[in-house]
Amino acid sequence: MVRKTKEEAQETRHRILDAAERVFHAQGVARTSLAQVAEAAGVTRGAIYWHFANKADLFDAMMQRVIGPAEAGCLDPALLEAADPLAAVRGLALDFLMQVARDPQHQRVFEIAIHKSEYVGEMADARDRHLDCARRHRVLLEAAMRKSQEKGLIAPHHRPQVAVEGLIALIDGLLLNWTLDNGLFPLADYAAPIIDTYLAGLRTV
Amino acid sequence: MVRKTKEEAQETRHRILDAAERVFHAQGVARTSLAQVAEAAGVTRGAIYWHFANKADLFDAMMQRVIGPAEAGCLDPALLEAADPLAAVRGLALDFLMQVARDPQHQRVFEIAIHKSEYVGEMADARDRHLDCARRHRVLLEAAMRKSQEKGLIAPHHRPQVAVEGLIALIDGLLLNWTLDNGLFPLADYAAPIIDTYLAGLRTV
DNA sequence: CTTTACATACATTCATGTATGTATGTATTA
DNA sequence: TAATACATACATACATGAATGTATGTAAAG
Known part of the structure; x- marks a missing residue:
């Protein structure tokens, strides 16, 4: 399953933000890679780069x-x-x-x-x-x-x-x-x- | 010229610390590499790794x-x-x-x-x-x-x-x-x- | 049919740590 | 006191991994 509805897309966006909160908090911003955020959010880096330009x-x-x-x-x-x-x-x-x-x-x-x-x-x-x-x-x-x-x-x-x-x-x-x-x-x-x-x-x- | 007297060695140590202060202050700790500190101190990374274990x-x-x-x-x-x-x-x-x-x-x-x-x-x-x-x-x-x-x-x-x-x-x-x-x-x-x-x-x- | 919302794959750039080279200071010995 | 041996204080070179950004694939929504 790839393409989602707009609401689902917003939900993944929030899941990414939630994951970033947790991982940044645990490891610090500089020491966490986008791959770690992606894993914590249950998505790939592709999803992050779709919703955000960079870290x-x-x-x-x-x-x-x-x-x-x-x-x-x-x-x-x-x-x-x-x-x-x-x-x-x-x-x-x-x-x-x-x-x-x-x-x-x-x-x-x-x-x-x-x-x-x-x-x-x-x-x-x-x-x-x-x-x-x-x-x-x-x-x-x-x-x-x-x-x-x-x-x-x-x-x-x-x-x-x-x-x-x-x-x-x-x-x-x-x-x-x-x-x-x-x-x-x-x-x-x-x-x-x-x-x-x-x-x-x-x-x- | 490689091997220095103990006093000269301490001086390079302080030069490295001074350089670290300047570069860390300008760029932040995480965003500066030891190569940048070395360059600012006028030495190579070898000197830093001699005096300090790591960043x-x-x-x-x-x-x-x-x-x-x-x-x-x-x-x-x-x-x-x-x-x-x-x-x-x-x-x-x-x-x-x-x-x-x-x-x-x-x-x-x-x-x-x-x-x-x-x-x-x-x-x-x-x-x-x-x-x-x-x-x-x-x-x-x-x-x-x-x-x-x-x-x-x-x-x-x-x-x-x-x-x-x-x-x-x-x-x-x-x-x-x-x-x-x-x-x-x-x-x-x-x-x-x-x-x-x-x-x-x-x-x- | 086109765009969206991702996943996958790839290329490139760095930073790190370590291994090794090397010339000089320093202690030891004779 | 001169010769020797070893430790010191770096510089250089190398191997490795990791993170980034981008390019491309793809299936479903609109």
């Missing part, structure tokens, strides 16, 4: 499938309309961390992105997309911080840009270390008190 | 040469004898971040470790060493946090383990994002206020 393209698609929807949720401009923007920021950060802590697919993909791939050469596309997305987050968060400061929720001596950079560092650092060894500490338990500690620091004079 | 061993040596001394300084148990352990922790964290911000070699090596290598397979040695070192840091920092709490420098509702995990996340996150794009924010300027914000949060009731 970088496959990697891109794998990341986008999971991170694309997630990042959309994090970029809600309604953040600025909240009565308490700082609380809204807190909610966004915790939602994000909790989603990763709960969903094993998110965990796997972030672990691949952070610890099992090299942001270099042909992976530059993914890197650029990440940087652009991060920049938009910074812009939005900085606006929220400024608004919080206007409302007296943040002490006046804090610079909004600095406050944002610290918050992002905290979130990314938690993700970095938890994905490095998820037995090290319970992210779902630690996330809230840690974020709250930082935000409490922003309130102090 | 993983070379990578290990390159990391250890820079990180080894640095991590020794961060593990000073005198931390616990300080009159103000929290201030001592602050000093340690800032010293570390400032050293990376100032020394381009540290910057390069951390950038390689974080963004341009895959902690997988044969790199497991480096990963294990990193994890073990991080664990010792956590033990020491947790003791310092506990002592700070006994002295009333940290509000009683904070759990020392959680406080430590937040601090480490903050430091690692700053390093992660700054090495990702060192034009994004000035680490030397931002480090102190961000760390201080978190520590201020630890003092609040």
Whole structure:
């Protein structure tokens, strides 16, 4: 059986993406060949080269499938309309961390992105997309911080840009270390008190 | 000219390590062959295989040469004898971040470790060493946090383990994002206020 | 009948590890 | 102290395997 219906073709595409997730996670991106991905997916390399241009393209698609929807949720401009923007920021950060802590697919993909791939050469596309997305987050968060400061929720001596950079560092650092060894500490338990500690620091004079 | 004196041999060894740093940084570890490292060092692969067992061993040596001394300084148990352990922790964290911000070699090596290598397979040695070192840091920092709490420098509702995990996340996150794009924010300027914000949060009731 | 969705087969490029060559430093001996 | 023997510090050459990309085959969907 060779030629499939369009739906079946999409299913094999997803099977390939699933397999890539598993194998990339287990061996790292650079150390896995497309033949290994194909075997894990139950197809041949021909199928992979039909759906994707090369390994970088496959990697891109794998990341986008999971991170694309997630990042959309994090970029809600309604953040600025909240009565308490700082609380809204807190909610966004915790939602994000909790989603990763709960969903094993998110965990796997972030672990691949952070610890099992090299942001270099042909992976530059993914890197650029990440940087652009991060920049938009910074812009939005900085606006929220400024608004919080206007409302007296943040002490006046804090610079909004600095406050944002610290918050992002905290979130990314938690993700970095938890994905490095998820037995090290319970992210779902630690996330809230840690974020709250930082935000409490922003309130102090 | 073939056989060199021991000092000359050590010099070529360091030339190889320097070259590895540059090429790994430019292309990523997985995407560079030992032939490229050899060319950059002005030697042949024979020289590399004489001094190192393989690429993983070379990578290990390159990391250890820079990180080894640095991590020794961060593990000073005198931390616990300080009159103000929290201030001592602050000093340690800032010293570390400032050293990376100032020394381009540290910057390069951390950038390689974080963004341009895959902690997988044969790199497991480096990963294990990193994890073990991080664990010792956590033990020491947790003791310092506990002592700070006994002295009333940290509000009683904070759990020392959680406080430590937040601090480490903050430091690692700053390093992660700054090495990702060192034009994004000035680490030397931002480090102190961000760390201080978190520590201020630890003092609040 | 044409295009799709793959499987199969092929050619080519590299990177690795090892084996071997070789000239020089260094210790030993006489 | 000079001759000798051995180890060192590489360079060179080779064999092997593996991964990639492409070209071609093919059967069924549309």
